[in-house]
Amino acid sequence: MTSYGHDLRFGVFVTPSAGDADAVVALAQAADREGLDLVTFQDHPYQARFLDTWTLLSVVAARTERVHVAPNVLNLPLRPPAVVARAAASLDILSGGRVALGLGAGAFWDGIVAMGGTRLGPGEAVTALEEAIAVIRALWDVDAPGGARVDGTVHRLAGAARGPAPAHDIGVWVGAYKPRMLGLVGRVADGWLPSLPYLQPGDLRAGNARIDRAALAEGRDPADIRRLLNVGADVPAAELARLAREDGIGTFIVMADDAAAIRSFATEVVPAVRELVAAGGGTRPAPAAAPAAPATAEGDGTPTDAAGASEYERLGVTPTADDGVRVAAAAVLDEASRPHRPPSGPEVTYTRRGRLVGRHLIDVHDMLRRELTELRDILAQVRAGAVSAGDARASLNAMALRQNDWTLGAFCARYCAVVATHHGLEDDAIFPHLVTAEPGLAPVIDRLADEHLVIHDAIHEVDAALVHHMTHPGDFDRIQAAIDVLTDALLSHLSYEEWELVEPLARLGFHPGQV
CATH class of the missing domain: 1.20.120 (Four Helix Bundle (Hemerythrin (Met), subunit A))
Known part of the structure; x- marks a missing residue:
């Protein structure tokens, strides 16, 4: 269990290369065979070298048996949220409840505009994402009375028919780094999905704190928000275990485009992480560089006085x-x-x-x-x-x-x-x-x-x-x-x-x- 009480899950992040589409699907099938929990693909609709992410998710869901599939993360400025809601619910039904939904506010606005999308400022993009989540959930809520309505500034519903209902409660995960986006995660999302290469020391702790504060202010339990992390294939098991225990990461998604790397992650790293977390291990090893704290430090490197107080x-x-x-x-x-x-x-x-x-x-x-x-x-x-x-x-x-x-x-x-x-x-x-x-x-x-x-x-x-x-x-x-x-x-x-x-x-x- 992680520090938020979440069971550990593991997945892969595969590049959706159009130049070798069969190999992409084969990597997803390898993750399924190796017992991993999740297969994800990035979504850049303006990138002509990439397969369309939603089409790829559908094919992978059809050619696998147990693994869940998710965009990592979906480019909402080029995907109307009402259509996303119906597509996600439909794929969830067809796959037997194996869909999760990673969402992003958008990036690379020149590419988005070139594809016919509308350029949004940072604040507008965050607002649009929050409204999009409201649209998606309103259409999934088939038990609510009347047509679905959302009165947003960017995304709206004016009495739309609800449904279809997903086969299970689809988790909505948000890729976020900045304060407003982290606050959004705490208010309305089911998961936080950053990438380790884009983080600096302390960012996970600070991000968790901001998400937790926003969740509590909204009357939510911070433990209801899963913490996910995209990681490189070279991150050792001990570090992943530390991230689970100290930063609450419950889902690790390894960035790998090689069957051998996926097999190694599934058969060697995953069992080691589970064992370390269960045993209470995986603490951060001592840095190879000189300590940043004073040379007179004791214990964790913090200066202490004669009474032993930091x-x-x-x-x-x-x-x-x-x-x-x-x-x-x-x-x-x-x-x-x-x-x-x-x-x-x-x-x-x-x-x-x-x-x-x-x-x-x-x-x-x-x-x-x-x-x-x-x-x-x-x-x-x-x-x-x-x-x-x-x-x-x-x-x-x-x-x-x-x-x-x-x-x-x-x-x-x-x-x-x-x-x-x-x-x-x-x-x-x-x-x-x-x-x-x-x-x-x-x-x-x-x-x-x-x-x-x-x-x-x-x-x-x-x-x-x-x-x-x-x-x-x-x-x-x-x-x-x-x-x-x-x-x-x-x-x-x-x-x-x-x-x-x-x-x-x-x-x-x-x-x-x-x-």
Whole structure:
């Protein structure tokens, strides 16, 4: 059982390649034979290299016996929700109750518009998704009196006939990362379905917390919302077990386009995860990199006073842990040589204002982490070919790909400017204040300032790599390497800075607006 009390389930995420349709169906049949619970396919209707997802789900359901099928996730801007409701219910009836429904608010709006869809802003897309879920559920509710009605701004029903009723209660899972979407999950969805490669350390915990708050505010039990996760085939069983126990993940969907990988996942990884979770194992192994917390730490790496109490327990604000995961080919920071401040004494107390100051630094850092996740997501989707000049948009020319590159470049420029501004404030105001108030912090402050220079250089390399990529659109190696270096440097630095400075900021004081 997971931390939300859910039974463990396991599935596969298969690329719906039109170039080898028989192989795609065969992979789904292999998952069925190996005893997996779920087969899913991404949905990009504007991608000419992909089979139509709903047609593929129907064929797979007909050629398998027990495995459930689901889109991962359905592109609602190009699929009217009333038609989706009838299609899902019909397939559920025909398959004997083996359908789940993953939904998304939409992405790659150039491709959507090229297919005749309407471009929506971020807020409009979230509203449209919530209205779509209301439409789908209204049509499934055959016991309600009268025709189905939904008075939405994007999606409406004006007395539509209800039905057919699905063969079982179809779970509605939502792919979500940002706060408004996570709130939607908590209010109306049956499951949260993100992808691990697009998450940063702490995102699952933070996402769960936001979903749980929204669910409770709506009078729902957070345990009624299943937590699903798309994962790479290289994630070890111990890590999956940790995610189940610590982050409540109840369904793991492995991204695999190879029969041997599916067999290995089903026969080796799945039993190991079940065993570890049942035994209470699967805790995160110690990071290979140097710990982000002070060298004087005990136990979990949190500084303690003479009485054994964590200063961050007394403060009530917890810095972000560094899990040691690195993506760049080589280390960019000498983490082992970082100096650390001495812990504060047990006599230290903190004011409400001090706690807010410490919390504000983490909030600013969380914004930078989210922005970095979006940057990596945009690059990953460009590389995946979900929008391309040659095959994602049959009616458009190469300008489409250039537009997608422009989006990546513009986002990076905005993100890098935010990072530079934040670091400039630290170097020019916060750091001198802390050293003046507590000279013993000088080695840590000097090291943080040096690391700002490393991150500054990493940002410039991302800019230079983007210029290179614009003139070499088929070459992603340099931009990927540059963003990987920025990722490692920034995430490691932010965690180190929080462990060293949140407590002094709370104790010594500083106006939150200047952090």
